[in-house]
Amino acid sequence: MNKNRRQFIKQVTTATLASAFSTQALADDTLDPFNLQEWRDNQINSPDKHHDILILGAGISGLCVAYELSKLGVNFQMLEARSKPGGRNETLRHGSEIEEFDRTSYCEFNRDKHLYFNVGPARISHHHERVLRYCKELSITLEPLINDNRNTFFSIDGAFNNTPIKAKELYTSQRGLIASTLAQAIEQNLVSHLLPAQHNDHMLKMLTSFGDLDSNYQFSGSIRAGAEANSGVFTPPQAQPSKDFTQVLPHLDKWARRIHFEQSKDQQAAMLQPVGGMDRIVKGFIRNIPKKIRYNSEVLSIKRVKSGSEVTFRNKQGVIKKMTAAQIVVTLPLTVLQDIDHDFSAPIAQEIQNANYTSAGKIAFQSERFWETHEHIYGGISWLGSDNTQLWYPSSGFGRESGVIVGGYIFDGPAGERFANLSNQERVDSALTQMQHVHPEAAEYTYNACSRSWKNTPFSKGGWSSNPPIVEFSHQDGPYIFAGDHTTYLSGWQEGAIASAHRALELLSLD
């Protein structure tokens, strides 16, 4: 435990903490919460010494560590295998190079600022407070990202004659089925042992409103699911015929999570994104880090030596180099560490062996905005029954000539494997075929496709870890300190990467 950690815990116990942290006992294992401002203040009062720190990987966690050390004027070195920073925080736009193991291509979108594709993380939750704090500190402008839009489609294979239905039809018919069944049970006095009697009338009133039931507690359609065309303006709104949600019931293993997606902890109907691309966060960090990052430096081995650890890497010219440091911050994905000769402790080594990453991938097209003009879809996601899973509509640039539509966000294992193995042209053809199930006109309007399979991407080899983190990631392992979203329960989220960076800062000895 270093000085700052000790000071921090002392401050906790003397109850000087900001209110945000005051209600929780500290779990020693977790090193959470971390009070960044206090940490910064304490470090600024330390004497300026030579600090022998090496950061491996210039993704979000590595950049965050580097940024905080830079603010303090603390020395460090940094190795990055790619030719650019950011890791999976990658925004493709005109001219971006897209390298995978077996191919190199370029993004051919026009040059317009609004034509970009966040091929890695693409949304920020309001409770991802660490990311939001840096966005504010780095003057990164945020705008809403529409994540759930009831005017998009669900294409549930096996239901509704395989015809896509609107999200509002699905949600409304589900509420109608649930509410009408329970309301009838209450009215027939079947559940009086489950509900205090005084609630019966209230429950009936609530269910009628919740499910938009008729006076017999039946669900017979609702204008919440959409009004008939040409009704509701000069004549009263007429509900369209209701969908029968029981058609979805046999398909819940696949669809339950998708239907309740907007309810989940890290997803909300409206989220946030940086104006102009998620890599504004990368650029924000980079602007404030001295030019210490050695790009094109692929780590080959990491071994303990007397003075700490020695890292062997190959530079752009293919020359093998070595670097030693007393403390090494290891942010590389577990899949990448599998290929590196290391001497980490047994639990870490085992965890690297066990690594299980999603085969996430995305494909996007520049396109005329047919989803706006034809379907009145402004942002949000349509759900496919096929491999490509999600279509994302842009949340900005409404009404412009063109936009970028994500024609597939694949994150389920086998689908991701298949996507990885397709050629670029096969990915385009397959995506268009799948999009046409929801938007028959898609091929007419889309062009300039680009895609990435993270599984097939060097120095990532997968989307994010599906395993929960082991507790050993929370502790120093000799000269090694581990960071990266995979070392947290926020795997796949930038918030996890930054939280892990803060933990690494706490573990680093700067005495």
Place this chain on the structure above:
Amino acid sequence: MNKNRRQFIKQVTTATLASAFSTQALADDTLDPFNLQEWRDNQINSPDKHHDILILGAGISGLCVAYELSKLGVNFQMLEARSKPGGRNETLRHGSEIEEFDRTSYCEFNRDKHLYFNVGPARISHHHERVLRYCKELSITLEPLINDNRNTFFSIDGAFNNTPIKAKELYTSQRGLIASTLAQAIEQNLVSHLLPAQHNDHMLKMLTSFGDLDSNYQFSGSIRAGAEANSGVFTPPQAQPSKDFTQVLPHLDKWARRIHFEQSKDQQAAMLQPVGGMDRIVKGFIRNIPKKIRYNSEVLSIKRVKSGSEVTFRNKQGVIKKMTAAQIVVTLPLTVLQDIDHDFSAPIAQEIQNANYTSAGKIAFQSERFWETHEHIYGGISWLGSDNTQLWYPSSGFGRESGVIVGGYIFDGPAGERFANLSNQERVDSALTQMQHVHPEAAEYTYNACSRSWKNTPFSKGGWSSNPPIVEFSHQDGPYIFAGDHTTYLSGWQEGAIASAHRALELLSLD
């Protein structure tokens, strides 16, 4: 029926219509749908003649009629009682004058572009296709308006010890109560007559996912309602203790509609707004209308004469003037028509007598963005139990120094009456007291308040009509053609105003 209408219906019956209109039979009474492009095309082929048209009122419906006539080069005249166009489409910003019957004040927001207050309409639904069409045609940039945000508050008087709870706690506990009650009823075989037997297991699976139930089909809290502080990053997420939704049940008369607000037809979680203020739509129309609008012209009487109708009005200098026209488009609110001497047909006159308008009002403050820094609220609405009903957080300018928070959107009758009668200072004091129930720190950060009661506003005298429109608004009444949102089932929405304008265009004789 004029020539265009006849042509239009002919085209309908010969099945040359765009697909959007192809599935609906035309109800002759409603004059809906209106194919704007066909109307425009037909008119362009008409000979250029002198057309004797007078439009009363330069709100959205009057401006839309004027815009379409201007595009065709058709002559018209226009009277507006205010000194500016737009009617209730009003955006307050630095220096805006706010006139009510008993007071005149000025908006004191700083000059920044993002500091504005849509004191009238403030959101556009994705299915308000007529408004969206004009936004596109007039190059009005749109951005998302976050209408429902699960991180805002519900302050339900009488429940939870009168302590505000987060929307996500409310929604999640409601789903939990409904799902757990029904799931137990299914498991106990109590509702087998209500559901086909083959669905039982599926329903249990669905309800477990829908309500986030435990393995005993109980709702015992959910991380959807928020995780415990400091859990979910280095330790698994822990659900906060769940709220008991039965506390809300006795209060549903007031709260059911509010809780299910985001489900309703014209509301969605994410909607749209023009960047920089709703009055961009007004400016868009005005840019394309010749300077024919006579402002400061208060209509006093409307009477039939041989050549059509004679309108008497008072100009800015107090001089009484007269103007005659063959056709008069009357867009004035029914409340305003009550004060005008007219000779409309009996049903219209009766409807004007019966006019019943909401007493809507709003108050806003410039403020430091404490809701973002303290509560991580980015856009959306909090619901108060007191008069001021809704707090709106801005959906743009995230992270900036200041923003505009709507400290009250009042639309319930008695509350609106009370708001109308308060002095400006009383409105501010009352709003702060009410905001402090949800945000105790509100008074510390807010300043530069401005407010408007539409009830107390000359030439509006209310928010919008609460009565359904009578069918007579769909027909010509001698020289009179009626328009305005109050003549449609979309009362209070700009979409209704524009639909009514299109109907007026159809009824106008341009032969």
